[in-house]
Amino acid sequence: MTTTTNHAETYDPERPGRLLRTERDVLIPLLRGADDSAYEIRTCCPGWTVRRMLAHCGSALMRVVETRFEEGVYSPESNERDIAERADWSNARIVDELERGMTEAGEIMVKAKGRLDGVSLGEWVHAGDVRAAWDLPGAYGGDGLVDALPLLAEHSRRTSALPLHADVDGWDEPLALGVPDGKRPPARYIGDAPTLIRLYTGRPLTGTRYELAGAKETELPIFG
Structure with a gap:
């Protein structure tokens, strides 16, 4: 996308x-x-x-x-x-x-x-x-991503998640998640959108590829 x-x-x-x-x-x-x-x-x-x-x-x-x-x-x-x-x-x-x-x-x-x-x-x-x-393609992806990613960003701000800038494959600008707290610089994610969704919802990451700096995976989930 x-x-x-x-x-x-x-x-x-x-x-x-x-x-x-x-x-x-x-x-x-x-x-x-x-x-x-x-x-x-x-x-x-x-x-x-x-x-x-x-x-x-x-x-x-x-x-x-x-x-x-x-x-x-x-x-x-x-x-x-x-x-x-x-x-x-x-x-x-x-x-x-x-x-x-x-x-x-x-x-x-x-x-x-x-x-x-x-x-x-x-x-x-x-x-x-x-x-x-069901081992079907398209998990956490597809046409819905155009609305799901902005909703994820908005929900991360409502829940005061840690700040993170996500360079998402196929998006021309970083996606800003969380709320800056002045205590730590924003973390950085580089990878695809479905993997970002998995990180923020605590889903299995087996088989994924991504880069994450400035935060641990365990710090990111905002709901299960």
């Missing part, structure tokens, strides 16, 4: 919904064409099969669509309860819910003015987890 601007510099409220819809159009056909046995394959998230991950993704998005944000929402305990509630659902029903959430959540995210953008990014990352579990 090639771009000619640093998309992270201008906030676009439509970006989270657009990322979800872009991913929906690729992911949902893959899910509907998979055998039931593929849903039982383990993902990189401990304890989660593909089915459990998709149940989490659909329930998380429906909480956005229905504006259900009780205390403790999106905690590990809340996520497990949501998954358990869908234990007797068919795989097709789980995919139906996910498709609806990916279609409808964007409008609510616009009104949230950035507060729910991390949900969109997390859903996109989980879609990459499914591809990785």
Whole structure:
């Protein structure tokens, strides 16, 4: 993928919904064409099969669509309860819910003015987890990167991550992540976009190539 601007510099409220819809159009056909046995394959998230991950993704998005944000929402305990509630659902029903959430959540995210953008990014990352579990190409990459990378940069600032300048393959300007604190110069990353996503989300790095200076890999993850 090639771009000619640093998309992270201008906030676009439509970006989270657009990322979800872009991913929906690729992911949902893959899910509907998979055998039931593929849903039982383990993902990189401990304890989660593909089915459990998709149940989490659909329930998380429906909480956005229905504006259900009780205390403790999106905690590990809340996520497990949501998954358990869908234990007797068919795989097709789980995919139906996910498709609806990916279609409808964007409008609510616009009104949230950035507060729910991390949900969109997390859903996109989980879609990459499914591809990785199924050994399919495109994990943490593809057409969604044009929106996912700016969302990653914005989320890193909201979470006060350490400052880092990323020279990303195919991007003409460094991507600025995190918040300068005056205590250390920005770290530097050189490599491709999917590997940067893996670093910031704590995904396996086996088989990747990149350069990282001024920070340790363990300092970068901002969510799992």
